[in-house]
Each structure stands twice: as C-alpha cells, then as structure tokens.
Amino acid sequence: MLRIHCPWCGLRDHEEFTLWGEATRHFPALDAPHAQWVQSVYARPNPRGETQEFFQHNLGCRRWLVVSRNNLTHEVLSVVPAHERSAAKEDRA
Numbered sequence: 575m576l577r578i579h580c581p582w583c584g585l586r587d588h589e590e591f592t593l594w595g596e597a598t599r600h601f602p603a604l605d606a607p608h609a610q611w612v613q614s615v616y617a618r619p620n621p622r623g624e625t626q627e628f629f630q631h632n633l634g635c636r637r638w639l640v641v642s643r644n645n646l647t648h649e650v651l652s653v654v655p656a657h658e659r660s661a662a663k664e665d666r667a
C-alpha cells in the first residue's frame with residue numbers, strides 16, 4: 575500500500591488521494607498544430623524509476639501535492655505542496 579505524507583494532514587493511505595497525472599508534463603499552446611496535440615496526449619513517455627505526479631488529497635485537506643516516487647518500488651521520495659513547486663519554477667525562469 576502506498577502511504578503519502580501530506581504536509582498538512584500527516585501520513586495517509588493513498589486511497590485518500592486522487593492521482594492527476596504527471597507533474598513534469600507540458601502541453602502545447604492552444605493554437606498549436608493538431609499533430610502536436612496528438613503527440614502530447616497519446617505519445618507520452620512511460621519512464622521507469624523516479625516520477626513526479628500531481629496528487630490531490632481529496633478526502634483530507636483537498637490540497638494539491640507533487641509526489642516524487644519510484645514507480646517500480648512505490649517508495650515515496652518527497653512530497654511538496656504544488657504551489658511551492660510552481661513558485662520555485664517561476665523563480666528559475
């Protein structure tokens with residue numbers, strides 16, 4: 575069983591969370607060519623090992639998190655609030 579440490583609620587079972595997908599994924603601009611959108615939606619990488627994914631603690635505080643985990647061992651490597659991750663990315667830009 576996957577257990578995720580929510581920064582606000584503490585250690586919780588993964589059943590309290592909703593997985594919303596890859597946190598490293600970037601979509602093309604809205605007016606990008608159709609082929610680029612098809613590539614982005616259907617031809618995604620499927621990495622083995624460390625991944626970063628968005629989770630929402632929907633049966634708890636309802637906040638969004640970025641969870642880094644190893645998708646082979648299910649070891650949770652880190653959990654950060656999604657807004658802090660976004661702010662850090664903007665600082666680097």
Ligand SMILES: [Zn+2]
Pocket residue numbers: 580581582583584631634635636637
């Ligand atoms: Zn929570």
